[in-house]
Amino acid sequence: MPGWHAATKELQDEGTIQMVGIVEEQHGDRAGLFMQWKGMDWPILVDSLNLLEVPYVPITLFVDEAGTVRNLVSSPRKSAEQLASFLAAAPPVPVEPSVVDDPNVSEGDSEPIRRDQRHRVRIEPARANSAAAWLQFADWTALMAAPGNLGKVIAAYERAAELDVQCHQARFRLGVIHRLRFDSDHLEPGDFQRAVGHWETALEIAPNQYITRRRLEQYGPRLAKPYPFYDWVAAARESIIARCETPFPVAIEPSGAELAEPLEAFVATVETEGEPDPGGAVARTTGRIAVETLTVPSIIEPGGVARVHIVLRLRRHAGAHWNNEAGDLLYWVDPPKGWAVDRRLWSYSPLTGGAISSEPRRLEFEAKCPAGTAPGEVSFRCYALVHLCEDQSGACLYRRQDVSVTAIVENRTTDKKSKNQ
């Protein structure tokens, strides 16, 4: 994209063209930081839900003065000639907006809506009761909904997915909304796991959808990653600050899998000693912490690798906060017999500064399932040693939070074949 900026800078400056970016990422604000880093001042719009239904990025559209697409380009090799031809074209004769029957609301809806109104009306999806109508309703509601109201959006997308089991758009967007809620203060238990599950279903339906594939890779194991997704963020901030500018704010800081380098082979730790609380002597946290665990992918094939995500959140009624001055959080994992992990003991330093904090703490490791493992569930025994302070008494505590991670093993290829026979 910076290449496009450099190639068209003069044309932008003289007003011949305007450049607009559309971001196909879960967290669009990160693209704001990227643009600032690269000195690009285009307006940008965020299409986390992939309403444009593009199968991959980058794609460049040449749009004339009337808003008509004149060319679609994904190979910059041909871009220069196409841009020159686009610039040379005369402006089109203005055309009145056409009145069309909207296929999305055709069933039971006798009133045609103008193309230019389609996304500005609030359609009553129950009238049409088609997947398309529910999808459209959900799309519109998603744009307008506050984080505390995402349950309605989820219900509408679920209805679309029920009415059309092949509707990969509904599945993908369900994943986006669940992950969005997971990142908010209004998260529901299982939101992240459901996001992964919906993205996996969407990809099964539409395997050539690389926007969906990238969402899974963003949180998946290093073996499956095409590149580190957000390793540029630290360098970008450093560069922006060096220019005496304030970096564009990012709501959810990239971490873990989002920063990890891809690997060509799984590297297991040989660590067997150093368990910090082998006898379980440290007192437990007694309900102060809510734990969410999941694996990506959600089903692990024998011989396969998964990234395990563990999120620790202080419960609202816990009356406690993290005590950052006392030390880092320590983490230990015991894999099931035969399984390898990339680390067993590690520490977590808070991303936010300050003596105390209450942010969710995200811990990740990778696990390799031994080949020949029988289908079923296996458990990882893990625990975190945390420093907490009670809000009212001010007492500072050192506590242990036990965590059990369940992984599902299934040979999907074999199972699918046997199901089809």
Added chain:
Amino acid sequence: MITAALLGAFSALTIGPIAGREISPLLEVGKPLPDLVLPTPEGRLEPLHRFKGRKTILHVFASW
């Protein structure tokens, strides 16, 4: 002349996947842009049609 200058500028760009007419059911050459409303990173909603009136290059991308 413009073409030659632009060819030079674009030569440094990486090559993306090959485009086809199946790119998106909503994006077709000769047809209007879909009437979508999308948020800005700051959360303000903007219709795509806001950019009508000038030649526009819409670049659909990700920062990764």
